[in-house]
Every structure is written in structure tokens, then in C-alpha cells.
Amino acid sequence: MAFVTVAQLSLLLPGKGTCVEANGKKLALFLANGKAYAIDEECPHRQAPLHEGECVGLEVVCPWHASFFSLETGDHRNPPATTGVRAYRTRIVGEEVQVEV
Numbered sequence: 714m715a716f717v718t719v720a721q722l723s724l725l726l727p728g729k730g731t732c733v734e735a736n737g738k739k740l741a742l743f744l745a746n747g748k749a750y751a752i753d754e755e756c757p758h759r760q761a762p763l764h765e766g767e768c769v770g771l772e773v774v775c776p777w778h779a780s781f782f783s784l785e786t787g788d789h790r791n792p793p794a795t796t797g798v799r800a801y802r803t804r805i806v807g808e809e810v811q812v813e814v
């Protein structure tokens with residue numbers, strides 16, 4: 714595993730998700746509280762694009778059926794999703810947002 718640059722910090726808006734790709738994986742990237750968070754892009758329920766979900770604190774709401782997922786751990790909070798998603802380590806190096814994949 715290695716850190717991969719996936720975005721420029723200045724292009725991310727707080728609370729708004731961005732779909733990025735790293736090593737062939739699609740990830741939903743969020744900036745919240747000045748920190749970057751990356752989770753799997755596809756909701757485990759019906760594969761909704763999680764980057765389109767609304768960010769509420771440190772959770773994202775699936776845009777299709779409103780399951781909440783933790784940006785920190787990927788854990789799901791409520792049905793209809795029955796499992797969480799993977800959360801990835803991130804770091805900000807200068808202007809670069811990097812994800813460990």
C-alpha cells in the first residue's frame with residue numbers, strides 16, 4: 714500500500730464530495746473539518762455514488778435511500794444498507810490530497 718495523490722486541495726469544497734480514482738479503485742473523497750476523508754464510492758446497498766451524498770458532520774448520507782456512513786470508519790449507521798464501506802487513510806501534503814491504497 715502506498716499514498717497516491719488523488720486531488721488538489723484547493724479544488725475541494727468543504728462538505729461536497731468528489732469521485733476520484735486511485736489504483737483502479739473508485740473513491741468518494743470529502744473535505745470536512747479541514748481534513749480529507751476517503752471511502753468506497755459505491756454504496757453497498759444498490760451501488761449509489763456516495764460522493765453525491767450530503768455530508769452531515771463526519772457522515773455521508775447515501776443519495777438514493779439515505780443510509781448514513783461514517784467518513785472516519787466507513788461503518789453504516791442505518792438500513793437499508795446492511796454493511797459498511799471501506800475507509801482509507803488520507804493525508805494532505807502541501808496542495809496534494811493523498812489516499813493510501
Ligand code: FES
Nearest residue numbers: 756758759775778
Ligand atoms: S443505494 Fe445506498 S442506501 Fe440504497
